[in-house]
Amino acid sequence: MIRRILVAVDGSDNSRKAARFARELAGALRAHVTLLHVIEPPTSLPLEAYGLTRTQVYEGQLEAAAAVLSALAAEIPAGQVDQVIESGSPAETICAQAEERNVDLVVLGSRGMGAVGRWLLGSVSDRVVHLSRRPVTVVR
């Protein structure tokens, strides 16, 4: 039985669909939803060239993540949802959170790149379905 659902969101259309999918499933099953946003630290950007510090960028990312999560959480009954922001490599962090929270299902949005795009660039959802020890479903 699905009691705990972890849904990873990043503000993209497909991640919003993933959140909706999780919300509807949780509503039917009376399951608890954890909305997770993983912030990827900017490691390769020349921030100094733009007059930015890493702290400023991180704070901006944090603010954006909180806004995305709050909007999605507002559509789920208050006692049935929590919001989590983590920092790190997205796929690894999603899988670690799934283990830590002992979830029954991980829901993700696909990036919709198609087979060639996925082969060239890889995708978070592909990595998660290969790394996760929890059941995963990917929506688009």
Added chain:
Amino acid sequence: MRHAPKIAAALLCCIAAGALAEEPKPRVAPKLPAAARAILVERMGNHRQDMTRLHAAVLFLEHDAARALAEQIAAEPRLARPADGAAAELNSLVPPRFFELQDELKQRALTVAAAAAKGDDAAIAQAYGALTSTCVRCHAAFLNDPSND
């Protein structure tokens, strides 16, 4: 005899109430793991409601409602095609044909929406027929598959 209409109305109410109370849950393949079954049952339950409402809107030529409902059906979250060799991915347990029919459903729902937007009743009828044929073919393939029993 003068009570006949009242009796008929009461009977109709009872039948309607019974139909609502005993509406069967959508069936899916029992071979699937519990998590996958729970997902499909929930998705099909939502789909049933949307299609029932769309049916009424099409039937009574409520173009705006038909367009909105068809667009809603087209925008439903869909299961993504599975990645190769990912054992944890529930989507990999769903037969490939399902994904083809799922995409066809979206396209045909958009065709209904376009016809409704134009107010073209003949096109709506044709597009809605095509849409329901996708539903029927999907159900014929998976809902009543003898291997599921």
